[in-house]
Amino acid sequence: MGVDLPRLVGARVARREDPRLLTGQGSYVDDHRPARMLYAAFLRSPHAHARIARVDASAALALPGVAAALTGEDIARAAKPVRAESKTPSVKTTSFPPLALGKVRHVGEAVAMVAAESRYLAEDAVERIVVEYEPLPVVRNTDQALDPASAVLHEDAGTNLLVAREFARGDVDGALAGAALVVRERFRFHRHTPVCMENRGCLADYATGNQTLTLRSSAQCPGLVRDILSDLLGMPEHQVRVIATDVGGGFGAKASLYPEEIATCVMARRLGRPVKWIGDRREDLLSTTHAWDEIVEAELGVNRDGTIVGLRAQVTADIGAYSIYPWTAAIEPVQTISFLPGPYRVPTYRGRTRGVATNKAPLGPYRGVGRPPAVFVIEGLMDRAARRLRIDPTEIRLRNFIRDEDFPYKSPSGIVWDRSSFTGSLVKAREVLDYESAREEQARARAAGRWLGIGVASYVELTGIGSAIPVSPGMPLSTGTEAATIRLDPAGKVTAVFGVASHGQGLETTLAQIVADEVGVPIEDVRVLHGDTEVSPYGTGTYASRSLVLAGGAAILAGRAIRDKMRLIAGHLLEADPADLTLVDGRYAVRGMPDRSVAVRQIARAAYSGARQLPKGLEPGLEATKFYDPYYGTASNATHVAVVEVDRGTCEVKTLRYVVVEDCGRMVNPLIVDGQVHGGVAQGIGAALLEEIVYDDHGQLLSGTLMDYVVPSACEIPMLEVHHLETPSPVTLGGFRGMGEGGTIGAPAAIANAVADALAPLGIEVAELPVSPERLFRLIGRAEGAKR
Amino acid sequence: MKPPKFEYHAPTTLDEAVAALGRYGGDAKVLAGGQSLMPLLNFRLARPAALVDLNRVASLAYIREQDGQVRFGAMTRQRTIEFSPVVAQHLPLLKEATRWVGHLPIRTRGTIGGSIAHADPSAEYPAVLAALEGEVVARGAKGDRVIRAADLFQTYLTTNLAPDEILTEVRLPAMPAGVGYALEEFARRHGDFAIVGIAAMVVREGQRCTMARLATAGAGPVPVRLRAAEEILERDGLGEAAIDAAARKATELVDPDADIHASADYRRHLAGVLTKRALTRAIGVARG
């Protein structure tokens, strides 16, 4: 049987969704205004920690045009509380009420909700709701939260320590005691937030006629939201539909269930009218999940030649006020400690991690989850060791990488790495940068009194996770499968429907490429649908760099099923052995007899034209649904190299060059891979230099606007030099590896290491990110003061 | 983020605007480009009973040369200033400063009158007004009055304009030909308000300095003229040692505040660094 070679997978196909999105014809939540729709607004807590003595919405309800107001108690009567369960006994389960119940735990927490004829009116009404708060002591940070005398956020948990885990391999204490050199540091990765172009928002509509609920939400995981809403609201799943067709960015922050989604559904069901809530930027910065916010105390022991003998670390994450559904408060701290050993052979390890509740917005997943801090730490330690041993930073990495002969390699935290190009990516990055010349240039710059530095960061990430491992540690929910339904209609055109949901990744393009190749039709004949639970097969959504691996795998299986069936029908129509057919230019022909052929369109029509057109016993129709489970998942890796200069006067960091050599296995579309790397690196550079969520001692958010929470613009991001290695994954269908997050994982460490390298003559190490001009001013001032 | 209810007036003449403003006894606000006022309304930080929109008052948008000054109608857009040949010729410092004001779409709406009346301590135009010793004209019920830069700025976001007065004109003395000038600024991101900015102007005769002007943005509640630093240059000339001494003096003269982006110490340090850079560049372009 002739194998038709892939034509589109690997090609730089322009994004098919762009004409629609760029001409304003996207279908975002706020584009929808059904008849009789009401606008919602939320009253948000001005206190970080307070008991709620009384909520009185009567003055709000008295305003003409206000339809209803809801309080925490109203919601509690209409929906079950959200509880993110964990299978790990040391992870405590707490409730996250959609509207505060009894007390508020962070500034910006939703306390009450109004639905009115306009958003203006709704906001006027919200101002009239009277809430009597009795302030409680504010838990400002993890140190304070862990003090036995501290106020406790969740009384039922009895402690602010919601997460505690440990991973160990071998005798790390002995190994460090015997090491030639131990480097240690207390790393601080501050709080961040993703800042999506489209704020969160949702539109709920309850049809009283057939008791169905439709929720449009700016969400990454329509399937997951559908499942949990049906549970919380006590409605059967087939009567709940969640739609998230176009979503203006998610970056992980829209992968969780949010209070506003539940409250909006409750309001719509209560009123029998559509209700829309669009979060504004202030609400977004206050209440969309924040990220990272960790202290990592870590020690790395090495031999004289730089080879690692052991790693010991303790992570403390400030998980904020609530454990989010479904990932739980464990997601960030446990991922950080799990991935800390990086792409290295680490013979002995002990990693402890803690997740601690404080009066801040909840922590959630953000592009990279745990790994941006983990890589900052391990790569920072590698550089410290290299400096002390006078080994080149690239050399010390090459000496420690998991080698080709070590794969599959089981990491100290139990993750298995399949064949990857750790060494290859670093060697190639050196080549692209022309590393030796860059070092020479640095030497010249130093001689001229300039602070120029080169920073390297290598990492490995687990992507495309299957059913063997929960995406978030301890999570009881299995998210290891995705499905594709592919239908070839009688006209020969293909509709492919997926449970994953694109929110900017270009999945409508990449999945169409795969489908077109597998079915054997031109891409113009393929339409990809996603992000609507009513039309898609069962799936959860897009997160954790999984969609191309899982949905792509399912597309391969379903596409092949269609193609195999087409071949059988073609054989029947041509009265030939199906095995003798070849597919050329949309026609199946008998090998060696090109004039005996039949077009895809004819086969399609035959498939729907009754028994006489089909081989005996073959079921009519051309439609297949296939599920794919990659079981473990696969590794992706990269090396990032940054060249920076620190301004001697202003202490500003300028990124002069930025090189990425990444390996996501077989690339479906290099153009889209480049775009994902660009966006990820931009967010990583933002995390390294600019962005920081700041609370004051009263738990008030000081970075509550985009003037104060500084995200990089195009001017702050250098030209990125992105190069690819393609090591097909040995364990996934198609050889794909996930790559949506990588850019953000490598960049903070690369920038931090470059800044430290620039300032090495002053003996400055970078242990805190973002390394803002203010922080550098202090570090440099202290170092120069010490020298004098 | 929607404003509470307000009344809205869109007069076409200045007299109507002044009258409309007067009717609210201080409880109305003038709307110019809206680049600062609209966010304040949306955050409900400003809750005026009414807005008097100046965008239809055509007589308030002009650039005119008169009596050795360049005079700007308050509603002249920053974008117009950026590309005005009159400004390029007579007020190159203002032209340079304009490019630091936000981004293109903001300058397309934002006005010179709005920027100065708003009196953000980190804004560029107030610093230029101070450096050039300009003045503004205000019109109220009792007629016009002229306010010198030194008297205009009171504290953060506060001028001595009365609530029922409209700033109608900004007057800047034409810079002498061959003058050296520069605006140096540090912000965390392109287009942001300055953490610290320094506007500098020097008139030189060889290595001698016959006039120096230095004014700050972002280094205190109002733009600060660094007179004692200017005097060092006017006394000691434009050599490296004098520049260094002036820069050091600048750090002593400013009394900046701290915020989440920069401590007072760091801002003070920046005032010195940027003074040196601004002077060095200004001297480089000065003729004479």
Ligand SMILES: Cc1cc2nc3c(=O)[nH]c(=O)nc-3n(C[C@H](O)[C@H](O)[C@H](O)COP(=O)(O)OP(=O)(O)OC[C@H]3O[C@@H](n4cnc5c(N)ncnc54)[C@H](O)[C@@H]3O)c2cc1C
């Ligand atoms: C993202 C962003 C970045 C910005 N960056 C900068 C920057 O880097 N530097 C900078 O200087 N500015 C910056 N701005 C501010 C902007 O450029 C305007 O200069 C400024 O907002 C005021 O001008 P306006 O015409 O928009 O005034 P408005 O916003 O309309 O008014 C501002 C205030 O002045 C009052 N007012 C306006 N005109 C008059 C008048 N004629 N008489 C009396 N009172 C009056 C109003 O009542 C109001 O209180 C930025 C703005 C934004 C949105």
